[in-house]
Amino acid sequence: MDLYAQLQDYESRQARKFPTSGTVQGIDGGSVDVLVTGSSTILRNVKVVGTPSSTGQQVVLSWENGTPTAHITGDSAGGSTTALVRGPQGPQGEQGAAGPTGAQGPQGEQGPQGEQGPQGEQGPQGIQGPEGPAGSLTASSPVQLVKLASTPANPPAGSIRLYPKTDDQFYKLTSAGVETPIIYHTHKTQDVLVGYQALATVPAATTWHANVGKTPPDGTTHNMPYPFAATFKGLFVRTASTQPVTGTLTVTLIIGGATPTSLVVTVPAGSGAGTYSNTTTEVTIAAGTLIRWQIQNNAPAAASCQISYITMGVLFDVTS
DSSP: OOHHHHHHHHHHHHTTTSOOEEEEEEEETTEEEEEETTSSOEEEEEEEESOOOSTTOEEEEEEETTEEEEEEOOOOTTOOOOOOOOOOOOOOOOOOOOOOOOOOOOOOOOOOOOOOOOOOOOOOOOOOOOOOOOOOOOTTSOOOOOOBSSOOOOOOTTOEEEEEBTTSOEEEEETTOOEEEEOOOEEEEEEEEEEEEEEEOOOTTOEEEEOTTOOSOBSSOOOEEOSSOEEEEEEEEEESSOOOTTOOEEEEEEETTTEEEEEEEEEOTTOOSEEEEEEEEEEEEOTTOEEEEEEEEOOSSSOOOOEEEEEEEEEEEEEO
């Protein structure tokens, strides 16, 4: 089918959709008003191809990508025209090679720095609102504080500020700007328990008991509750005469009312007056544990040596 036949076919199929010819009735830049041939219909602001010069010029109407377009033919009014139709779009050509990058231009000079404007005046301080009601804290509602990287502003006169910092320490700050770390540390404190035995002797093959403040020892268990969690170390026994050669004398720390510990001092059989000790064994107890010293004479037929003192070292933690 030749081009003319194609145009005729297109016109016959598109006649109901859009008229195919007309004359220019008005010109407005790149748009024209077109009077449709054979009717009184005027199409307003139709896109125009070509240069319209006056009213009455003949145009051919076509569809351009869904937009009605008027093509100037140059014919006078009443000429015979036929609508145009576009053929299919050809394939896109290949992209040309990129041109070389141009040289970088010189860097512009920095302009002078402007002067700093005057500082504005500080506005008046707002009125402090009323203090809210005191809250309550329980074990299930701990206080969570944000650690500060630097010292905050001074508090008002008559008050102090408490806060943690990023070094994981607490600090207090006075209204005069004096910042002081609040340091809590635990250290060991040592003391001594002394039991004066008044040169007592323990009967042959007999076990007696003693404690702090109990003079002299006897057969009754004198259990004493110790008020702190502590560690006992260093048990000393002072004698004033010779232990019988037939048996030893032992002094043992008893805890909990009945449990012997390994903190034991032995006075060998036949040993003369002197000081005997155990400085290596440690015994740790909880606060409130019962303690006493058990004195056992292992000589089967003679009283023990005279006992002057029983002393025992004690260590416990103190936090300040």
